[in-house]
Structure formats: C-alpha cells, structure tokens
C-alpha cells in the first residue's frame with residue numbers, strides 16, 4: 001500500500017503496534033480503538049493505518065530479519081520504516097524518526113535473513129517446526145496461505161431473508177458482493193469495509209462468519225424440533241446458524257464456561273430473531289445432569305487457532321508451545337465427558353479451527369479407541385491453501401450404544 005506521508009497516521013500506527021506487542025492487546029480491538037480516536041481521518045487514512053498495522057503484525061519476524069535486531073518499544077519507528085523500505089517503490093518521508101533506516105542495507109540483510117524459511121514466512125521457530133513435523137510439506141503451503149489477508153464473508157440469516165435479497169440490498173448501498181456456490185448461506189464482500197453500520201446488519205439479516213466456519217453447523221444434520229446442545233457456544237456464531245437451520249423450532253442449549261460470552265450470544269440472538277436458544281453457564285454438575293438428553297451435540301472445542309492465523313495474525317507471537325499441550329489435554333477431557341450428553345442414536349460434531357492433527361483426527365482416534373459405543377461417520381479438514389478460507393476440522397460421530 002502506498003505511503004501516506006502524514007505524521008499523525010504514523011503515530012497512530014506505532015501506538016497501535018506498541019499496544020499489540022507490548023501491552024498484550026488484541027490486534028482487531030486495538031485497530032478499532034485507534035480508528036475511533038480521530039474523527040478527522042477519512043476512509044483512505046483509516047485503510048492505510050489498518051492495513052499497515054495488520055501487515056506489520058503478520059510480517060514481524062521478516063521485518064526483524066531485515067532490521068537484524070528484535071522489535072522493542074525503542075525500535076518501533078525503525079520497524080515501521082524498515083517495512084516500507086523493503087519495497088523499493090516506496091519513498092520514506094524524511095523525518096527524524098526514519099534517519100537510521102537505510103534502504104540498501106535493509107534489502108541486503110533481508111536477502112540473507114530470508115534464506116531461513118521461518119523468517120521468510122514470518123513464523124516463530126517453534127510453531128514452524130511443530131507444523132512441519134505434523135504436516136510435512138503441506139505445512140509450507142498452509143503457512144503461506146495464512147499470510148494473506150482474510151476475505152470478509154457474511155452468513156445470511158435465513159430466518160429473516162435470503163441471499164439474493166441481501167445481495168440486492170447491499171448492492172443498493174454500493175456494496176459489491178459475490179455468492180459462494182459451495183457454501184449455501186455465504187456471501188463474500190468484494191472489498192473490505194465496515195459493514196456493521198448498515199441497516200441490514202442492525203436488522204439481523206446477516207452475521208459476519210468465515211465461509212469455512214459456515215460448514216460446521218450443517219455438518220451436524222439438525223432439523224426443526226430437535227434438542228441440540230452447543231457445548232462450547234462462546235458468543236454463539238454456530239448456535240445462531242443452528243437456529244436458522246432448525247427454522248427456530250426445537251431447542252438449542254448453548255453452554256460455555258463464561259457468562260459474558262453467553263450474554264453477547266443473547267444480544268445477537270435478539271437481533272437475529274432467534275427464539276429457540278437457551279443459554280447455560282457450565283458448572284460442576286451441569287454435564288452429568290444432561291447425560292443422554294440430546295439428539296445432537298456440537299463440540300466447537302477450544303483450540304490453538306492454528307487454522308485461523310490470517311484472521312488473527314497476532315496469535316503467531318502470543319501462542320506458547322505449552323499452550324498446545326494443555327489444549328490437547330483439555331480437548332480430550334471435553335470429548336470424553338460431553339459426548340455422554342447425546343442419546344443413543346444421536347449425532348455429534350467435534351470441530352476445531354486448527355489444522356494440527358493432534359487436535360483433530362488424532363484426538364478423535366483416541367476418543368474412538370476408548371469409546372467403542374461411538375462410530376465415526378465422516379471427518380474433514382479444510383485447509384486454507386485449498387479453500388482460500390479459514391482452516392477447520394470437523395468430525396461427525398454417532399453414538400451407537
């Protein structure tokens with residue numbers, strides 16, 4: 001993206017990066033906060049700030065390689081300057097903050113440092129090695145695919161409208177979209193924009209949900225009138241989708257450990273005109289009391305998020321290796337305990353937004369070996385390099401006895 005040579009934009013960028021890298025803030029929230037802080041910035045300014053921050057979060061290690069020193073609070077201007085100096089077409093403003101940024105040296109250092117593929121693709125060594133050990137050459141394709149920008153995809157709320165009507169309404173506002181043929185309820189925006197201010201969003205005609213994620217609720221084969229448990233419902237992206245597929249009939253029990261997430265779910269349900277969701281905070285005996293009660297169970301498990309790094313590039317730097325070990329143990333426990341909630345003959349879907357086999361097919365193999373009364377009907381990993389959307393895993397399992 002071409003440099004906009006205005007100091008206040010760069011101050012916005014460096015402040016935002018500081019908060020993301022050194023104050024533990026989430027990239028999306030921080031970008032949103034910065035953009036709200038100056039009402040005088042126009043669409044071009046905002047686009048420049050958002051894009052530069054996301055690029056720099058994504059390419060942190062590559063830029064550090066070209067600086068040949070780590071990013072710190074002290075080197076943050078050099079970090080930003082180095083990013084732009086890597087592109088010979090860009091001309092850095094002659095500001096004092098960029099005095100020590102020498103494009104020729106940067107390009108020379110980049111040439112050397114990017115011989116290491118983990119630097120060239122900008123991933124921490126441990127993550128790169130973990131993925132490569134698990135997925136071999138496929139990992140190289142996935143890390144590359146997860147370095148591009150995530151498209152914005154909407155899921156039409158079929159309780160309120162249909163895809164064509166939504167597409168036409170957005171077109172009338174000047175928003176160009178494409179219907180995705182392989183995803184029954186999905187519409188993709190041609191250009192990034194803030195879609196949350198539109199009447200269509202406020203009136204619950206759609207939710208923003210990646211196309212890969214939109215495959216999970218239909219995989220559970222729900223129908224009107226069923227009793228469905230969404231065991232890790234969070235703020236309810238999939239619960240809302242299940243409600244649409246069930247035509248608002250039957251019952252969805254949306255559960256999570258955190259009440260604040262379920263509160264957000266309720267708010268979204270109201271906007272979506274969803275009336276068949278009941279929320280429940282999981283306490284010590286909740287799961288035991290619900291055994292053998294559900295026709296369908298969705299376990300959208302907590303995971304490493306190693307399929308959605310292009311949406312959350314800051315996770316590259318925030319995730320720690322021991323978290324992966326811990327999350328695998330938690331997934332195993334959740335599967336073993338929560339699976340008892342379905343009745344004999346009922347179905348469950350176990351899903352993650354990771355592409356690591358240890359969180360996915362290996363987890364299911366262990367579960368089936370320990371629980372012969374469950375049968376795997378199908379499983380699928382969606383890889384970002386193949387779909388151009390987020391990476392996901394889903395397994396459909398039947399309780400047979």
Ligand SMILES: C[S@@+](CC[C@H](N)C(=O)[O-])C[C@H]1O[C@@H](n2cnc3c(N)ncnc32)[C@H](O)[C@@H]1O
Pocket residue numbers: 231232233234235236237238239255256257258261282300301302303334
């Ligand atoms: C992948 S997220 C769910 C996303 C959500 N289903 C959606 O579509 O928006 C996983 C969720 O599991 C929840 N969680 C973590 N540990 C849990 C546990 N032991 N039991 C139930 N939920 C748990 C987290 O709070 C988080 O909301």
